[in-house]
Amino acid sequence: MTAHGEGVRDDGPRDADETAAQPRPAEGITVPEPQDRARSIPEAAVARLAVYLRVLSGLAEQEVHTVSSEELASAAGVNSAKLRKDLSYIGSYGTRGVGYEVAVLIGQIERTLGLTQQHRxxxxxxxxxxxxxxxxxxxxxxxxxxxxxxxxxxxxxxxxxxxxxxxxxxxxxxxxxxxxxxxxxxxxxxxxxxxxxxxxxxxxxxxxxxxxxxxxxxxxxxxxxxxxxxVEMQILSFHVARRSQEPQESGDPGDGVDGTPQSKTRDVNAGADPVDGMVVRS
Amino acid sequence: MTAHGEGVRDDGPRDADETAAQPRPAEGITVPEPQDRARSIPEAAVARLAVYLRVLSGLAEQEVHTVSSEELASAAGVNSAKLRKDLSYIGSYGTRGVGYEVAVLIGQIERTLGLTQQHRxxxxxxxxxxxxxxxxxxxxxxxxxxxxxxxxxxxxxxxxxxxxxxxxxxxxxxxxxxxxxxxxxxxxxxxxxxxxxxxxxxxxxxxxxxxxxxxxxxxxxxxxxxxxxxVEMQILSFHVARRSQEPQESGDPGDGVDGTPQSKTRDVNAGADPVDGMVVRS
DNA sequence: ACCTGTGAAGGACTTCACAGCG
DNA sequence: CGCTGTGAAGTCCTTCACAGGT
CATH class of the missing domain: 3.40.50.720 (NAD(P)-binding Rossmann-like Domain)
Structure with a gap:
């Protein structure tokens, strides 16, 4: 995105359409528009596909061959319904009752993102x-x-x-x-x-x-x-300011959920990785 | 965004909520939820406020004191309706028939983003x-x-x-x-x-x-x-791939809009600026 | 005349929840 | 019986269009 993100995002919250005058559909009943010739994948989903791809690469390296939507989703930081819907935009490559084959998904996502062509x-x-x-x-x-x-x-x-x-x-x-x-x-x-x-x-x-x-x-x-x-820092700033402004949320009755776990699922991402950041020195 | 261009796109696609179990409202009619105690500014709007702030700072330096939603919007790369709605979330600081006072807007956006407190x-x-x-x-x-x-x-x-x-x-x-x-x-x-x-x-x-x-x-x-x-690059990659896949859009009849201008409004952003990027050498 | 502020309509994305297949 | 794939419902965001100041 960025997006969006610039999400964007983000980014994100992230889109740049402003210049073009838009078509303005004809009056009357809102027609589906015959414009979706290729599969039109939501912008937001595209950004996430790239994230799934990174996680999947990590799994492939750990010789993991199969993964469920639940596992993949939590490693990518989204919920499983969203992940499944995202994957459904590129086709049905999972096996019901089992999950997804890592290698197959990697291939399909790469194809969708146009990573078969190399970009210089x-x-x-x-x-x-x-x-x-x-x-x-x-x-x-x-x-x-x-x-x-x-x-x-x-x-x-x-x-x-x-x-x-x-x-x-x-x-x-x-x-x-x-x-x-x-x-x-x-x-x-x-x-x-x-x-x-x-x-x-x-x-x-x-x-x-x-x-x-x-x-x-x-x-x-x-x-x-x-x-x-x-911009990213100012957004962070906004959230801190907002939180300190809105002191204590009076305890919500009837839902004793807390004791937030500090780190779960800390393996997939942190595994042996050649996925080096952009930093060179440790 | 991711978003592409601006919001990232981003991004857009940028949020981290997954851990907490949500309350699940009671059955029956969907109640408005008394949860909006403070002014709740849409996440997407917050990101743009930061952009407006940057543009406004540039204007202030050029000694511009007043700006209309149309001008500010095009300098920020959004449409004016969106800009006005975004500003409406933080209050009404414009003058009908005239526009916004740059200094006032800067102050209000800074306050909203919590920039009165310095972050180290x-x-x-x-x-x-x-x-x-x-x-x-x-x-x-x-x-x-x-x-x-x-x-x-x-x-x-x-x-x-x-x-x-x-x-x-x-x-x-x-x-x-x-x-x-x-x-x-x-x-x-x-x-x-x-x-x-x-x-x-x-x-x-x-x-x-x-x-x-x-x-x-x-x-x-x-x-x-x-x-x-x-991720950003992969999103770009997706868009190129998509465009070359979807060759020529057969000329849409009844709408001869084109001849896209290459650069309009190239002043506000490019003005004398202390707004240095993160690059040191030219 | 002009431009802001905003209800309301519309569209995009997310979440629910379950049918259906292995 | 578990997990995927997906219509449908719901939520959030954008755009329209115009009432209301100046």
Whole structure:
């Protein structure tokens, strides 16, 4: 999403449609619209599929071959009904009374998310974050290899970061075409972000991950997802403020549920994993 | 979001409720539930308020004193009806026929988001991302100062990063208490994340920003927001795949809208800004 | 005239709950 | 008997459209 999330999300709470004038369906009875040619998977479900995929990869590595909706759901942090519905959007690959075969699900989710095609990423803005991204090298499973780096700083030109030499932003069109870049990650300060984005679009890049605190204007065929740390922190801030404002909830009678467990199901995610974060040093 | 573009999309897809058993209202007519004591602002609206705040700060700097819902909305990438509804959740601070006073709105949004209280942030995991976060110093307006850094690596102990010396993760409880930390940003590899999170919770931190590719298990009084780059990229991937699968939409008759403008309203966001991204070098 | 604030309609996503298959 | 897959109900969010100030 992000979303959404940017959920988004988130993000999230996360969608960018604003530019296009919408069709406005004809009057009268609300017709189903013959527009759903392919399976239309809810945006929110797509984001979760990516999460399930990560969890499933962890399971595969632990040689787990079968998993129930309940298990998978709790490891992914959702409830099982939601998980089953999400999976139902991509087809019926479970076995009633048993569960899902891990390998099969992985394959189907990868296919749905378009991970059979490899996406090559360009990072623009080689500051602290740019470095982090450039070194992010191996993503969970099928990688999103970083294949180009750009900056304005003359001192950086040609300097290799994470094994890739930095090019000048003016070369974005040429280099992106040569290296078949499909995703651009904008990690510049706010000021230069729209300009960089325009160049990426010009170069034919149709997916942008924006870390700059700016709302990018793009033609509608381009998909932008935004990651904004300040926004995330402000949302956290809101929730704390809200909680301290709303002191003690008078004990709800008739439901003595509490003694919240601190950590359950802490195995699946924490297992032996090559699923390294984006951090390099421990 | 995830959401794509803005909300993430995100995200959107970002919430962590699973543990608690819900009350199940009594049978019969669905009662409104007397549960909405304080103004309950939709989660989705909160995320956008943070975005409006950033745009408004930019306007304030440009000495703009008044703004209409239409202007503010387009700068924030949402439609004006949504913006007005969002603002209505925090009260009526506009003037009909005129618009909103920038300074007033900023104040009200800050109050709503709890930004009157300052939040001190601890970063755990001083790798590439950790460095980026530590140097992120000044957030848009009211800062979220980074006040503590932690890692496992003995070589890093005491080394200052962004002006703050690194402490050992074993000291999280003590240091967090001493420095009154309210937000923890987990930038460790997946393996150590849950452990670090448990220590933060133990230290009384109730807000966590999680960058590790793991679903953290926390007691319900703790709020977790997750930022997962791999997930964001996979969502982008899904949208590209989908578009190339669904070739040409046969020209929709009766609606010749197109010629999408590449960039409109590119001023507000790009203005002279101290709103530096998290990148240090240009 | 213009723009805000908001009820009401509409749409999207979530949860329930159970039929149906292994 | 357990677990998946899914209509139906419910909840949350968005968009419409207009009443009501200025």
């Amino acid at each position: 990423v360009a990072v623009i803005g080689i500051g602290n974050l740019g470095h982090a991204l450039a070194n992010y090298g191996g993503f969970p499973n099928r990688g999103f290899p970083v294949a180009a780096l750009f900056d304005l700083d003359p001192d950086l030109m040609g300097v290799p970061v994470g094994g890739i030499p930095v090019d000048h932003v003016d070369d974005i069109p040429r280099v992106c075409a040569e290296r078949d870049i499909t995703i651009g990650a904008i990690a510049t300060p706010a000021k230069g972000a729209q300009d960089v984005c325009d160049r990426l679009v010009q170069a034919g890049v149709r997916c942008v991950l924006n870390f700059a605190p700016v709302v990018l204007q793009v033609p509608e065929e381009v998909e932008v997802r935004k990651v904004d740390l300040a | 942030v601890a970063v755990i995991g001083i790798g590439n991302l950790g460095h980026a976060l530590a140097n992120y110093g000044g957030f848009p307006n009211r800062g979220f100062p980074v006040a503590a850094l932690f890692d496992l690596d003995p070589d890093l102990m005491g080394v200052p990063v962004g002006g703050i010396p690194v402490d050992h993760v074993d000291d999280i409880p003590r240091v967090c208490a001493e420095r009154d930390i309210t937000i923890g940003a987990i930038a460790t590899p997946a393996k150590g994340a849950q452990d670090v999170c448990d220590r933060l919770v133990q230290a009384g931190v109730r807000c966590v920003l999680n960058f590790a590719p793991v679903v953290l298990q926390v007691p319900e009084e703790v709020e977790v927001r997750k930022v997962d780059l791999a």
